[in-house]
Amino acid sequence: xxxxxxxxxxxxxxxxxxxxxxxxxxxxxxxxxxxxxxxxxxxxxxxxxxxxxxxxxxxxxxxxxxxxxxxxxxxxxxxxxxxxxxxxxxxxxxxxxxxxxxxxxxxxxxxxxxxxxxxxxxxxxxxxxxxxxxxxxxxxxxxxxxxxxxxxxxxxxxxxxxxxxxxxxxxxxxxxxxxxxxxxxxxxxxxxxxxxxxxxxxxxxxxxxxxxxxxxxxx
Numbered sequence: 001x002x003x004x005x006x007x008x009x010x011x012x013x014x015x016x017x018x019x020x021x022x023x024x025x026x027x028x029x030x031x032x033x034x035x036x037x038x039x040x041x042x043x044x045x046x047x048x049x050x051x052x053x054x055x056x057x058x059x060x061x062x063x064x065x066x067x068x069x070x071x072x073x074x075x076x077x078x079x080x081x082x083x084x085x086x087x088x089x090x091x092x093x094x095x096x097x098x099x100x101x102x103x104x105x106x107x108x109x110x111x112x113x114x115x116x117x118x119x120x121x122x123x124x125x126x127x128x129x130x131x132x133x134x135x136x137x138x139x140x141x142x143x144x145x146x147x148x149x150x151x152x153x154x155x156x157x158x159x160x161x162x163x164x165x166x167x168x169x170x171x172x173x174x175x176x177x178x179x180x181x182x183x184x185x186x187x188x189x190x191x192x193x194x195x196x197x198x199x200x201x202x203x204x205x206x207x208x209x210x211x212x213x214x215x216x217x218x219x
Contacts, residue, residue: 018047022054029061037061045078052085056095063102072106090184093123104142114146119184121153130156 025040041058059078066072082095100116
């Protein structure tokens, strides 16, 4: 401390300031104070570049204020950085959804859009006990726009049913829990289910009618 000013240079001080700038930026973004939000979030990622939330919200503020293709590309880079920051753990689904929405707005590759939406839903389920997001009808609409009309996310309350596989959910932090990349690849790289075979019913044998026997009265 020097006079009334706060000074520091330790790693802990930088982490505290990074978190402070990030939180201030998020609050400013939520109040549509985009210039203030961007300034704080840029300072936050300068102090700590591997903060997924700071990278996500910086991408969001750049995306909503984008004026040209360069701004859109810059926003996309921050979304990608946010995804990479949490890639191994897979505990933060939101960057995948925001990246997908940004790609939809820029008419990007439909396969990439579909992949990000599926990744968001799968990671959301793992972090929420198997529940699907409440806005699934909207997410299915987005998947339809991306040309994916048959992908289905089943809640874990479905124990056993046709063409639905069980997922692992994060309930007690087990060491053998699936990693983020394993969860994502499980839904984005799986081949589509094979079509059900149609079995024709066996022909029903037709019995021949017995000839009528005329009874003759005894004399």
